[in-house]
Amino acid sequence: MRVFLREVLIVIIVAVSVFIVSRTAIQSFVVVGSSMEPSFEEGQRLLINKAVYHFREPVRGDIIVFHPPNNQRADYIKRIIALPGDTVEIKEEAVYVNGSKLYEPYIEDPPSYTLPQTEIPDNNYFVLGDNRNNSNDSHNNWTVKRKDIIGKTWLSMWPPSEWGLAPNYPLQEQLASAKLLPQLP
Numbered sequence: 001m002r003v004f005l006r007e008v009l010i011v012i013i014v015a016v017s018v019f020i021v022s023r024t025a026i027q028s029f030v031v032v033g034s035s036m037e038p039s040f041e042e043g044q045r046l047l048i049n050k051a052v053y054h055f056r057e058p059v060r061g062d063i064i065v066f067h068p069p070n071n072q073r074a075d076y077i078k079r080i081i082a083l084p085g086d087t088v089e090i091k092e093e094a095v096y097v098n099g100s101k102l103y104e105p106y107i108e109d110p111p112s113y114t115l116p117q118t119e120i121p122d123n124n125y126f127v128l129g130d131n132r133n134n135s136n137d138s139h140n141n142w143t144v145k146r147k148d149i150i151g152k153t154w155l156s157m158w159p160p161s162e163w164g165l166a167p168n169y170p171l172q173e174q175l176a177s178a179k180l181l182p183q184l185p
Contacts (some may be wrong), residue, residue, distance in 0.1 A: 026050060027151060029065050029077065035129030035136065039063070039106055039167050045076075045158035046166065050151035058146075059083070060123060062099070062168050066127075069142045075150060078127035078137050079106075082120050084146075092116035096129070098142040101138060106130050106167055115139050125149070127151055 093110035129135025
């Protein structure tokens with residue numbers, strides 16, 4: 001009987017430990033709104049990796065979930081475009097980071113607005129929704145504080161047709177791809 005109780009106790013301890021670790025490392029998130037189309041649709045369910053930024057800093061191209069400025073109730077999901085100390089400018093339907101034009105295959109329509117060259121403050125990140133013209137994001141004169149980032153979008157789990165890894169797109173690929181495009185006259 002003692003062996004049986006000890007085994008049951010071990011199983012319970014392991015189960016509770018796995019539950020606690022998974023709750024602190026992973027979170028589910030439901031997309032609300034159209035600001036990340038075409039990458040994510042309204043109602044799509046995602047898994048967020050909350051542990052990744054304990055081991056490294058966020059990078060350009062990461063799709064993050066964060067607490068928005070102005071203490072709004074719902075968390076936001078956006079793509080990191082610029083890091084602390086970078087400059088961002090939006091002009092002629094294109095985004096420029098540190099003077100380099102980005103190639104953004106994840107957007108359908110280019111931005112129809114402009115943003116003068118702006119330097120990103122320390123411990124802040126410049127984020128944009130992939131649906132550039134229908135997104136409340138950093139082009140509206142706010143940035144995301146490092147402490148407000150919940151985690152990196154990791155996996156789409158619903159609907160089944162969208163199952164797979166999140167389309168994070170590192171800036172190095174955006175800049176490298178831009179050099180391969182033919183130059184228009």
